[in-house]
Amino acid sequence: MDIQKSIESNILRGRDAPPSHYLFKIESFSLLDRAPLRKYTSDYFEAGGYRWRITLYPSGDKLNDGEGHISIYLELMVTDSFSFGWEVDVVFNFFIMNQLQNKYVVVQDWIEKRYHSMKTEWGNPKFLDLETFHNPLKGYLVNDTCVLGAEVFVVRSSFKGECLSMVKEPATCFHSWKVNSFSTLADSNCVSQSFGSPKWYLSLQPYGVAEAKGSHISLFIEVSNIPPNTKLFVNFILRLKDQDQWKRKDVFHQYNRVFSSSWRSWGKRNFMSLATLKDPKLSYLVNDTCIIEAEVTLLGLIN
Known part of the structure; x- marks a missing residue:
């Protein structure tokens, strides 16, 4: 089908109702x-419970082979x-008004696309060729003015919902762990006694893990008994x-994190370099x- 027949076919698909x-x-498109x-x-604008916006390339999106066309997304x-892993399946289309016939024209088939974290924009780089658009007999650009629109229908969305209940007066639990005979510790995980409620543990890898292995100590905090279907x-x-006691140059790191049955441990792999820890001029290893030491404050529960 040539361009002329395609345009004529689309004109027949025009409608009176706006998008x-x-x-x-x-106005003043030029x-x-x-x-x-x-x-x-x-x-x-809002449609299907989500917020959307339209991006228009008046001379074409040349980076996506839209040169010589109006591109629209x-x-x-x-x-x-x-939430992580979200997906939204959408059916949508763009319209342009034929001002000579006072009709809203669909110049392509309806578009079905899946939006997700790696792709939040879809459209058509070749929405309408510029020669047709500028042709005064077609009615798309009249008195240097055009009218475009969109309809968006959400077919399916995939989300994991949750409810965060903040603790009104959160209490902080403290724990101090004296690690003796550091030089004799094996290259493995050392665990403190439990403390607090729920039960927390400190986990020390004296010679580091992953990219910190051999150069730093790694320090984490872990929780053991999270209720089912609950996050902290x-x-x-x-x-x-x-x-x-005169210098008191403690090294510390503070975090806000969510703990769950599938993610029970948080901390820092490169907590302190072994060179700093063992430096005799310093007082971290005596x-x-x-x-x-650890300070733990439960801010809220997520169900």
Whole structure:
């Protein structure tokens, strides 16, 4: 089918009702076309429970083989708050108004796409060729003005919901762990006594793990008895004490993390270099003993 027959076929598919979700009018289109910008992005609109916006390339999205055409895309907005692994299946289409017939024309078939964290924008780089668009007999650009729109229908969305219940007066539990005979510790995991409720443990790898192996100590905090289908929102501090009471240059790291049955441990692999720990001019290791402290505050429960 040649371009003329395709356009004529699309004109027959025009309708009186405007697009139900978004409509925008561009006046002085030639000025937009000559402006020093590649694209124009619309304000957001809502459809199917989500926020969207349209991006228009008046001279074509040349990076995606859209040269010689108007290119148009639909972007899903505000995805940072979505839970991990989210997906949204969408059917959508773009419209352009035939101002001579006062009809809203669909110039392509409906688009079915899946939005996810790696792809939040879909569209058509060859929405309408510029020769057809600028042809005054076609009615798409009249008095340097055009009208475009979009309809968006969410077919399916995949999310894991949760409820965060913050603790009104969170209590902090403290634990101090004296690690004796550090030089005799094997290259394996050392675990402290349990403390607090739920039960917490400190986990020390004296010669590091992963990229820190052989150069740093690795220090983590672990929880053992999380209730089923529950997550813990926790603020915790891991500290290696400076045993010189006059200097008191403790090394510490503070985090806000979510603990669950599948992620029971958080911490820092390169907590402190072995060279710093063993430096005789410092006081982190005294008489072959170091002191590790933890402060744990349960901020909330997630169900």
